[in-house]
Structure formats: structure tokens, C-alpha cells
Amino acid sequence: MTIDKIIVLIFSAIGIVFTYWFFLMKKEKVVVVTSDAVDIVVDGGYQPEIISIPKGRTTTINFLRKDPSGCLEEVVLSGFKIRKYLPLNQKISIEINPQKTGEYPFSCGMNMFHGKVMVI
Amino acid sequence: MTEIKKTYPIKGMHCASCVGVIEKSLKRTVGIKDAVVNLATEKATVTYDSDICNEEQISSAVDNVGYKVIIQQEAVSGDQEKQEKTKELKKLRIKVAVSLLFGGLIFWGSFPGLINIAPELLKNFWVQLLLATPVQFWAGWDFYRATIPALKHRTANMDTLVALGTTVAYVYSAFVIFFPSVVMDLGLEVMPYFDVATIVIGLILLGRYFEARAKGQTSEAIKKLIGMQAKTARVLRQAQDGKVKEIDVPIEQVVIGDVIRVRPGEKIPVDGVILEGESSIDESMITGESIPVDKAKGDTVVGATINKTGTFTYKANRVGQDSMLAQIIQLVQEAQGSKAPIQRIADLISSYFVPIVIMLAIATFAIWYVIGPSPVGESALLFALLNTVAVLIIACPCAMGLATPTAIMVGTGLGAEKGILIKDAESLEIAHKVTTVIFDKTGTLTQGKPEVTDLISTNKITKNELLKLAASIEKGSEHSLAEAIVKKAEEEKIDIESVSKFKAIAGHGVEGVVRKDKVSFGNRRLMERENIALGSYLEQIELLENEGKTVMMLGVNGKLAGLIAVADTIKDSSKDGITALQNKGIEVVMITGDNQRTAKAIASKLGIKRVLAEVLPDQKEAEVRKIQSEGKIVAMVGDGINDAPALAAADVGIAMGTGTDVAIEAADITLINKDLRTVASTIALSKKTMRTIKVNLFWAFGYNILLIPVAMGILYPFFQILLSPIFASVAMASSSISVVANSLLLKKYKI
Numbered sequence: 048m049t050i051d052k053i054i055v056l057i058f059s060a061i062g063i064v065f066t067y068w069f070f071l072m073k074k075e076k077v078v079v080v081t082s083d084a085v086d087i088v089v090d091g092g093y094q095p096e097i098i099s100i101p102k103g104r105t106t107t108i109n110f111l112r113k114d115p116s117g118c119l120e121e122v123v124l125s126g127f128k129i130r131k132y133l134p135l136n137q138k139i140s141i142e143i144n145p146q147k148t149g150e151y152p153f154s155c156g157m158n159m160f161h162g163k164v165m166v167i
Numbered sequence: 168m169t170e171i172k173k174t175y176p177i178k179g180m181h182c183a184s185c186v187g188v189i190e191k192s193l194k195r196t197v198g199i200k201d202a203v204v205n206l207a208t209e210k211a212t213v214t215y216d217s218d219i220c221n222e223e224q225i226s227s228a229v230d231n232v233g234y235k236v237i238i239q240q241e242a243v244s245g246d247q248e249k250q251e252k253t254k255e256l257k258k259l260r261i262k263v264a265v266s267l268l269f270g271g272l273i274f275w276g277s278f279p280g281l282i283n284i285a286p287e288l289l290k291n292f293w294v295q296l297l298l299a300t301p302v303q304f305w306a307g308w309d310f311y312r313a314t315i316p317a318l319k320h321r322t323a324n325m326d327t328l329v330a331l332g333t334t335v336a337y338v339y340s341a342f343v344i345f346f347p348s349v350v351m352d353l354g355l356e357v358m359p360y361f362d363v364a365t366i367v368i369g370l371i372l373l374g375r376y377f378e379a380r381a382k383g384q385t386s387e388a389i390k391k392l393i394g395m396q397a398k399t400a401r402v403l404r405q406a407q408d409g410k411v412k413e414i415d416v417p418i419e420q421v422v423i424g425d426v427i428r429v430r431p432g433e434k435i436p437v438d439g440v441i442l443e444g445e446s447s448i449d450e451s452m453i454t455g456e457s458i459p460v461d462k463a464k465g466d467t468v469v470g471a472t473i474n475k476t477g478t479f480t481y482k483a484n485r486v487g488q489d490s491m492l493a494q495i496i497q498l499v500q501e502a503q504g505s506k507a508p509i510q511r512i513a514d515l516i517s518s519y520f521v522p523i524v525i526m527l528a529i530a531t532f533a534i535w536y537v538i539g540p541s542p543v544g545e546s547a548l549l550f551a552l553l554n555t556v557a558v559l560i561i562a563c564p565c566a567m568g569l570a571t572p573t574a575i576m577v578g579t580g581l582g583a584e585k586g587i588l589i590k591d592a593e594s595l596e597i598a599h600k601v602t603t604v605i606f607d608k609t610g611t612l613t614q615g616k617p618e619v620t621d622l623i624s625t626n627k628i629t630k631n632e633l634l635k636l637a638a639s640i641e642k643g644s645e646h647s648l649a650e651a652i653v654k655k656a657e658e659e660k661i662d663i664e665s666v667s668k669f670k671a672i673a674g675h676g677v678e679g680v681v682r683k684d685k686v687s688f689g690n691r692r693l694m695e696r697e698n699i700a701l702g703s704y705l706e707q708i709e710l711l712e713n714e715g716k717t718v719m720m721l722g723v724n725g726k727l728a729g730l731i732a733v734a735d736t737i738k739d740s741s742k743d744g745i746t747a748l749q750n751k752g753i754e755v756v757m758i759t760g761d762n763q764r765t766a767k768a769i770a771s772k773l774g775i776k777r778v779l780a781e782v783l784p785d786q787k788e789a790e791v792r793k794i795q796s797e798g799k800i801v802a803m804v805g806d807g808i809n810d811a812p813a814l815a816a817a818d819v820g821i822a823m824g825t826g827t828d829v830a831i832e833a834a835d836i837t838l839i840n841k842d843l844r845t846v847a848s849t850i851a852l853s854k855k856t857m858r859t860i861k862v863n864l865f866w867a868f869g870y871n872i873l874l875i876p877v878a879m880g881i882l883y884p885f886f887q888i889l890l891s892p893i894f895a896s897v898a899m900a901s902s903s904i905s906v907v908a909n910s911l912l913l914k915k916y917k918i
Contacts, residue, residue: 059533070522073321091316116313130504157568159324
């Protein structure tokens, strides 16, 4: 095996490990919502991605889409039966009042970007 | 300049000083002309120039001083969505055209064969670079625009793959022409691959364009519903001089209690009850039933239906968000936002998909570089590179993400058009597995308006006396049979006497004292309880019951005084509806409080073989569970009021709509057209939708599972087949389009 092949192999292995670490071993940062409302910025994903809210309280989630890509134009909170179109640069409020604890994932219309509402 | 005046609810106001603070903050905002805040209604009316100010600014102006403005998303906001969509599509169209044109020119100047007839100019690598650059960074900007913030969040998506793939091709090509000597030293041909990068971008954008257009159609049903709303109403209002005047007011200003006049051919604006006049009304837009319905004084009318023949006035009783149409829209929207259980696996896979594809692409590069064949004149590096790009481009997680929701949206929308309102995707999914349908008899299979058919008195009293006693004691009862008897007495103009010590015994009947006589009125169970002998009348009772009539017995002071038989008419659509289900191989069961004989008689008229008779109202739920424990998937059809627990217990609870209430809590599916044939249609719709979803998922998964290895070059050792990145982009674009198109095919399905 020539030296260039060995280098390619080593870099590829590093690349694969890095990809795995970068995308799949990310630590989940949970934003605990203490007030009645939380803003989520939609720009190449959801920021914050994971929010935690208390059970039985009405919480307003304000989605603000800054990303012009059509992928993020809809947000789906299937646990609350909500599918909402997000106009660009306009705050859209969604009120939820979860009665059960647990994880309620939300995603874009095509299910490519994900976030989570943790009800505690 | 576009001036807009709008009213917004404000949250968090406590005192008059809040008013001043909010008004001041609003007025200071650029673009806001005027702001009036009302403490009592907790609302702010803002006049603003929409060219330089938007609702977000209004919201933040109020936020800044510590209050919350509720920017309502009215049902009407569909218009804005449409506008934005049209603008987006137009932009996309230009990008597609430019990138395919430039890509085509580069292709002409570089593809073996074509190159011989190409103008010299196009063969120039620098010209190619000039053509490719705007495509890569202007048309392809969307991919980067989505990739960069996604990477910041350590997530990846479709755009990441496309951006990566095309960038690899572009950068390699640019490197080749900037440093040809380096490339030659490596033993490579000086050959850029700009055509790959540009055509791939063009084709993927083209795919996106078609996909966006098709996707718009999946939610058409809801837009249609929203568009059905009338814009104005002709309201009768008292003018200042005391005269009643007809004025046209916008629909939002109609309040409950308004009297509205509707003329022939007009749309009925809101829900209400007819005060005067009669007409036939086309309710097909709500119920799916094409034959107009005749309505007269006292009948309810539903907003958005069309008045055909007469003129009438009616009183509005439900407006705005409470109207039937608004409820339907809300229900359909909710259903479209819910997730079908079948989607779970697709969800799970798509969350790992993109990183896995990137890892596979890296592996592809390594394998091709290290052990890949290098045919004469070609280099391993080039093969490795092109195959890596192909893998990145061909992977299509979008198809997986679109497979289920698009079909659910079309399916629920189609249902709504036919008067089938499905609460969530899960109900739609389960409905296709139903093996047994249980029908509640009264009010579902029958009209629910029983009539007295036979009066048989013993020798002790006259028929009138019998009816009088029965009606007197039943007056206080709410049972539908009681109504029939009271009505009969009214028809015969019989006076009703007062009753003392009235007592209703569930599942038995009623008791009380009339003129010092102890009167018991009810079924055989009550007679047994009271030790009243039926004697020779037993035969007559059984005879009536065999005709499908419900027989009630009247006992006076422990002696049988007479029989009253009551029958309920079977709905026209019952027989056909049941036959339709049986033809699908679904078992039909009837559940009723009637005694065995009556129940069997009615069941045999309808062709129902299995009957659950003498079931007390609170036992219906248990009966449903019993049948479920036989391993059957049960749908329960009822009116949603008396049988709510049974509907909730069933795998699918189907409520036959009554009046204008569509959001029946216990029901998974509400049929607003009252036609029993729709039960079979619902199951058929569910089957059809599920088949579409399965085809979609099969297609989406199969596509990725099969073609990613092909792009990696798995066929090369056997057949020398490699997938060019350009073909990969064609395949990718067509796979998500085909999934959406397949969902749209559902629309063609006739219920």
C-alpha cells in the first residue's frame, strides 16, 4: 500500500468518527421555561431545540422563522395536533397546555429538523 | 403606502396607567399612525403603514413595556401564505432556468462527443468557471443558507448533502484549472467537472419546484373550506329613527342574536335558526350530500351553505370560531397536524439518516481510492470523487419525511369534503383494520323519533285512560319513548294529570302516584319487579315485539292495565350502509336496550346477524370491551351523546353528527351527513390512504436502500455500472416528487 492510500484511509477514518461525534453524540441542551412564553428562532434548526415546561400550564411558544428555506416553513407539533405555516420573519404563537408529562417532539413539515418539548 | 387598522388582544393589563404606557410605546414605533388601547376589552386598535411596519414590530413594542399582544392567526391568513408561496415559486423558477441553461452550456462544452460540435468559447475552462460560479453560489445559495446554521446546531439535512456534494465537484474543478501543473504531476487529466455541480443544482431545484407546487395541492381541501366562508351578511338592524333597516355588514361583525335575511342564490353567512320563511338549502359543501334540504321555521341553518329557492330570515346563534365551518376547519387542521403511528419508523430513521449518508460517502471515497480499479487513462482519485458526490446527491431523506404526512393531508381533506371529519391521523390509520362495527340502534340505525303504534287496554280502563296515565307519568321522563307517548297524548288532546313520588328506574321504567293510584310504566323487567302478572297478554306482547316494536306495560296498583307499543322508523340509508360493510367482510353488530325479540326483529329487517339486546346504557362500554377481547378491532357508531363511553372505549368511535356540533369529544370520526353508508366509505378511505402511505414508504425506503449502494459503486465489480452524479440528482429529485404525486392520486379516489 502506498503512502497516499494510507493517508486517505487515516483521514477517512477520522472523518467518519468525526461525523459520528459531531452529529450523533451531541449533548442535548435543555432550556427550562420559567415564564409563560418562550421564543424559538427557526434558522437552520430550532433555537432553543429542547425546551422544558411544567405540566398543566399554558405556555406560548413563539416561533420566528428567519430561514428562507422552504424546508422550515411549517412546524409540526404532532403531540398537540398542530401543523402551522410559519411566514418569514413573523412571530407565530402557538399555545400549548400539556396535561401529561413526557417528551413531545416537534419538527419541520418534512421531518428533517427536530426539537422537543419536555413536559415535567 | 398601505394603511392598515387592526385590533389586537393585549395580555397582562391591570390598570389605566398600563393603557398609557402601551399607547406611548406603540405610537413611538416607526410606521404606527395611531394606537388606541382599551382597558375594558383589553384590546389595542392600531393604525399602521404595512410598508414600513409589521405585526412583529407591534408585538415587540408591546413586549418592550412588559405586556403581551396576541397576534391572531385568523383562518383567513391563507391568503398571505399563498402570496408568499407564489413569490417563492417565481424565484425558484428563475433559478432553475438560469442554472439549467448555464449547466447545459458547460455540458455542451465538456461532454465527450458533444464537445466536437461545441463553440470554442464553451470549451474554455475559464468560461466554464465563469458560468458555474453564479450557479454554485447564487442559485445554490439556498443549500448553503440552510447548511451553515444547521451545522451550527450540529444537525444536518438534505441541503447539507447537496451543498457538500456540489461543493466537492466545484472545488475540485476550480483546483484543476487554477493549478493544472499540480494535477498533471499527480498523473490526472486536466479536466474540470463544472457540469456536474451546475446541472445537479439545477435539477434538484427543479425537483423542489415541482415538489412545492404539488405539496401546495395536498392542503387544498383546507383552503377550499376557508374560502367557503361568506364575506358579508345582510343584517336587520334598528336604525336611529326606530325603523328596521337591512344593512350589509362584514361577517366578522355579525353577533349572536342578529337577524339576517338571505335571498335565493345567496350564501348563508353564519349558523342560526330560521325565524320566518322557508327554502331548500344546498348543504353539499358541509355534508357532502348533493340533494338540497328543505328547511322551514325553527330549523337550523349552517353558515357557508347556499340558499336555493326561498327568502327567509334567521337568527344567528353561532358566529366566528364557534360556527360549524370554523369547527370543521379546526378539526381538519388538527388532523393534518397529527402523526400517524406508521410514521414512527420513518421518523426514527430520518433522524440518523443524513449523518449516516455522510459517513457512507467518506467510506466510498476511501474504498474507491484504496482498492478501486483504475481503468486505463483514468485515475482512482477521480472515480473516488465522482462516486462520493453521487452518494451525497442521491440520498433523499425528504421522500421519507413526506411519505406519510402528504397522504394524511390528502386523505383527511378528502374526507372533510364528503362530510367525514377525522380527528387525527391515528384514527384514520386504525379505521382500515376494523373487523367489527357496532351500531347503536336508537338514533343511529333508526330515526330516534319513535311513535306510538298500538294501544291495548285491559278491560279495566279505556284506551284514552291508558294513554292519559302513561303520558302523565312519562311527562317527567327524558326517554325518547316517553316523548312519543306524551306527543301522542297531545295529539289526542288528552289532559295530563299531576304525578307525585315520581321515580325513574334505569333500564326498567318509571313509577309514580297518579290520583292516589300507584302507577308503574315500563318493560317486562319492571313488571317482574313489581310482581305484576302479564297473564294472557304475554302472547300479544310477543307478537308486537316480533314486529320490531317496543312494548311497554302499564300497571295500576299491581295489576296490568294495558300495553303501549312504540316503533321507531329505520333510516333509509341503514340497510345499504350495513350491506356495504358486510360486503367488505366486516361483521356488523347492533346494540340496544330493547328486549331480545324486538331487537331481533329490527336486526333481521336490516340483515344484522349479531344482536346485543337488553343492554343498559352504562353497559354498552363493557359490551364493546367484550367484543374487543375476542380479538376484534371494533368501531362503534353512535350519536356521541348517550354512548360517549362506548365510543371512547372502541378502537374507533364514530359519531353520527347531530345538528351543528361537529367536535364530538368522545368520537374519533364524526360523520356530518347522517348517512350510514358513509361508515363503509370511511373505512374505504382509511384503506386507500393507508395503501398510499405504504406505497410511499416502500418507495422512499426502497429508493434509498437500493440506490445508495448503487451510487457507492456496488454494481461496478459485476456489471461495470457506475452512477453519474447527474443521474443521481435526477433520481433524487424524482423520488420526492413521486411520493407527493402518489399522495395526490388519492384525490382522484371517489368515495
